[in-house]
Amino acid sequence: MAEVLEASGKTVDAALETALAQLGVDASQVDYEVIEQPSRGFFGLFGGKPARIRVTAKASAAVCRESEPAVQAEAPAAAGPAISLAEQTQRAEDFLRDVFAAMKLDVKIERGESEEGILFHLIGDHLGILIGKHGQTLDSLQYLANLAANRGISENRARIIIDIEDYRSRREETLQRLAGHLADKACRIGEEIHLEPMNRHERKIIHMALQENRRVLTYSAGDEPRRYVVIAPKRRRRPRRRDSERRDEE
Incomplete structure (x- = not known):
């Protein structure tokens, strides 16, 4: 049976590269279809969506992989370095500071804790632009901050909550x-x-x-x-x- 997987990336090409790396084949050995085109989102900074594709390995690619020496298939994958909660939290804060700098916003970030996770309380003037209609922009910003905090992490992922003037x-x-x-x-x-x-x-x-x-x-x-x-x-x-x-x- 042909192997099928979905992948995402900033562009269709980036998503395809990710899929090829996971399958261990080159572009000539797969077929793919675009599920969703990427979008830039709010001001091109956050709220956008990545490209999503569905990739199917051709039968010849599966045969080639199955014929590889067993020692290659059994080689253990190298585990990435463990990342602490403090490092994950700092990742999120660094991401937010980069966004605010690009938008030329003077924002103070106060950290705290809530029942749901690590709370980032944003303080500054005229921050309504970061809230958006019914909090949609704030939710997008929070989503991307969580992606930044948990990049490359599959377990013990941080949960970042962002609030402005007790909006939530x-x-x-x-x-x-x-x-x-x-x-x-x-x-x-x-x-x-x-x-x-x-x-x-x-x-x-x-x-x-x-x-x-x-x-x-x-x-x-x-x-x-x-x-x-x-x-x-x-x-x-x-x-x-x-x-x-x-x-x-x-």
């Missing part, structure tokens, strides 16, 4: 209030209400806010990154029957 706690309170208002509305009109797309953390806040509400149930629908929460009343309003339907029953 304020956003949580806003979502909890919104959940209550929309649950009341769903019950009042007797119909489902679909919220706007949210990330997994914010969807969880909505679910948790309404888990004790006996009048409604919630579930997530749609595909990432457009996945959203549905608030459904347990008692639905019955549709009004037309006169012709009532006469048929008489």
Whole structure:
């Protein structure tokens, strides 16, 4: 059976090089298709997406690899050096400082701890540009900081949380209030209400806010990154029957 794997990189060529290295073949021995083209993202600095490709090794490549001496297949891979949590955290901070320098922003970073991981609290003037609509830019910045912290690490990965002016706690309170208002509305009109797309953390806040509400149930629908929460009343309003339907029953 042909060997198939997916790879990603800043460009399609970079993703292909990664796949070829993993398969141990050259470009003439594979076929590939582009799943997703790369995007630059916000200001070309963060929020972008890497290229993703699906690579299939040709049958001849598999035969060549199987015929290689067994000693090569059994050679142990060299393990990378262990990286401490402090080093991972410093990686994330260095990445953030590079981003802020490129954007010419004067930002102070205060480290702390939270239940979820290492907290980076950003302090400065006019930092709304780093939050974005509903925190989307802040989430992208946090995602990339985690990538920088955990580059080349498969175990004991650091979890970096980034916050600005307590935005995350304020956003949580806003979502909890919104959940209550929309649950009341769903019950009042007797119909489902679909919220706007949210990330997994914010969807969880909505679910948790309404888990004790006996009048409604919630579930997530749609595909990432457009996945959203549905608030459904347990008692639905019955549709009004037309006169012709009532006469048929008489």
